[in-house]
Amino acid sequence: MGRARSEGSSGDGGVGTKRNATDGRLLRSVRSRERIVLALFSLIEEGELMPTGEQVAARAGVGLRTVFRHFEDMETLFVEVQARVEGVVHPILAAGIEAGPLAARLHAFAKQRANAFERAMPFKRSGDLHRWRSAFIRTRHERTVRMLRAHLHRALPEVGELSPALQQAVELVTSIEAWDRLRCDQGLGKERAQEVVRDAVLRLLGRDR
Numbered sequence: 001m002g003r004a005r006s007e008g009s010s011g012d013g014g015v016g017t018k019r020n021a022t023d024g025r026l027l028r029s030v031r032s033r034e035r036i037v038l039a040l041f042s043l044i045e046e047g048e049l050m051p052t053g054e055q056v057a058a059r060a061g062v063g064l065r066t067v068f069r070h071f072e073d074m075e076t077l078f079v080e081v082q083a084r085v086e087g088v089v090h091p092i093l094a095a096g097i098e099a100g101p102l103a104a105r106l107h108a109f110a111k112q113r114a115n116a117f118e119r120a121m122p123f124k125r126s127g128d129l130h131r132w133r134s135a136f137i138r139t140r141h142e143r144t145v146r147m148l149r150a151h152l153h154r155a156l157p158e159v160g161e162l163s164p165a166l167q168q169a170v171e172l173v174t175s176i177e178a179w180d181r182l183r184c185d186q187g188l189g190k191e192r193a194q195e196v197v198r199d200a201v202l203r204l205l206g207r208d209r
Helices: 015-045 053-060 064-070 074-094 102-131 135-155 157-161 164-173 176-185 190-204
Strands: none
Touching: 015 053, 015 064, 015 074, 015 102, 053 064, 074 102, 074 135, 102 135, 102 176, 102 190, 135 157, 135 164, 157 164, 164 176, 164 190, 176 190
């Protein structure tokens, strides 16, 4: 009879060991990539709108070569982060607004926008710095504009009854660019900025408060 296999031997000629080693490398690679994405995400969220590869590597705790082994260049890394932001912001705006009086729907709409825009603002500013040189980021921006327009008309179908010029005006005053102006340049608090947006929309709709 042949020699009995030693206890615990896989009998696969080391294939299992090689597979485990490969799986371990893949897991480390996935974790490393995730740390890099989260590093850029946190840097932008903290106000560093154009972090360098060195800053990202330091925050992620990896070498600079590791950053660019996972990502072709900084643009592809920024694109990944923008996709993560969309994954956070879009569900906020996708939540339905209950049917009811205009004032109630407008209140819910303004609150949704405020919550989404507060979360997205640093990433929007960062994206704007890169948009001029990135066709992919421009395409994502255009898609977001269309999504916000659809969100507006779902929540406030009365807007569709306005003239094209007034519809554009409502879209403007409810945009993230207007929100940034109200919050940062004009120094309004979140609740006050929502009130301004609601009042502006009501007036454009020709309704009283």
